[in-house]
Amino acid sequence: MPEINIDDNVDLAQQIRFVSHEIRNHLSVCDMYSQIIKKHLENDGYSNPSVSNALDCIQKSFQIIGMNVNDLKSLNPDNKVVVDFKMCVLRAFELSKAYVEDKDIEFELFVKNTSSIFIDENRFISCVVNIIKNAIEAIEVRGKISVLGEVKSDFAVLKIANNGKQIPLEKQGKIFECGYTSKQRGSGFGLNICKKYLNSQGADLELVKSTKSETVFKIAIPINMD
Ligand SMILES: Nc1ncnc2c1ncn2[C@@H]1O[C@H](COP(=O)(O)OP(=O)(O)O)[C@@H](O)[C@H]1O
Ligand SMILES: [Mg+2]
Incomplete structure (x- = not known):
């Protein structure tokens, strides 16, 4: 060395x-x-x-x-602004479609209602893109991805679901670790970066479930503006 x-x-x-x-x-x-x-x-x-x-x-x-x-260059402080939850989700949804390539994927997007959120817009969008990209990569040839948003009393909640391959039970605790990847050309940085960033904003990212029929991730962002 x-x-x-x-x-x-x-x-x-x-x-x-x-x-x-x-x-x-x-x-x-x-x-x-x-x-x-x-x-x-x-x-x-x-x-x-x-x-x-x-x-x-x-x-x-x-x-x-x-x-x-x-x-x-470590020059970039958080650039938090008041943005519309639904607009960010729509933008991320469109950006992530660039990763579909030649797969046959049905996309569903439904954002029930919206609210202002106080967050770095580009970082938030980049987190959602990372999660949808993973969902696309989990589908081998044909499948469905649903992106469902809803503002509840204190949180804006986004669920991203796909019916691709399951995350094995014994790996489910590892997917947020820096460098964990099951892909030949993966980096294992995506989920780790997303979780760190969202947690630093008081928001959360979790794997809700991964079964043979469905894998669901959930982001919850506080909408309390104090
Ligand atoms: N939607 C998903 N379906 C199945 N496995 C997933 C999904 N999202 C993440 N994973 C698993 O988590 C691992 C880590 O994801 P990530 O941090 O984005 O790194 P990378 O995509 O470079 O592998 C992936 O390699 C994969 O094993
Ligand atoms: Mg990834």
Whole structure:
């Protein structure tokens, strides 16, 4: 194992700054050009909900990547704002469909009612995307994913269910551990990061159940604004 000294760390820090700077530059280019495309389409009177949705998803993804790049530099404090629960869920739902590839997945989305929540919008969306992406990955070829939202007295609750493969009983206690993955090309970071972030907001993420017929995750966000 190579010896680690302070100089190595300085080089690593320098490298992180350099790479983040380059990513940011090119993100700005992509962001700017996607805005230009949107403007041109509007000016030309071209209206296609699927294209506008795709452009909105691209722009939201740029913001999320930008936030993560800032995290690399530890510059990014929580950016909590008052946002609408349902709007965040809709955005996350659209973003996650990018992971479907050639599977045959029926998506159901139902948000019964809504409320303002005080949270970092991009981080929250990124958590929901992580969970829906896992649900997509759990379905081998064909299946169904349901995303159900409801505001109860003190919490906005989001349940994400799929009928893909079951999480074995003996693994159910491990899935939130950093680095636990059952996938060949997984990282095992997704659920760990989501839970840490949500817990830091007084919110919670839990596995409600995973049986042969259904796996359900639940997020509960306090809506008490004090
Ligand atoms: N909806 C799900 N259905 C089945 N297994 C799941 C689901 N969500 C998470 N898991 C299990 O939890 C593990 C950890 O998930 P995650 O932290 O997102 O890491 P990764 O997706 O990189 O494996 C997955 O590898 C999988 O075994
Ligand atoms: Mg994952």
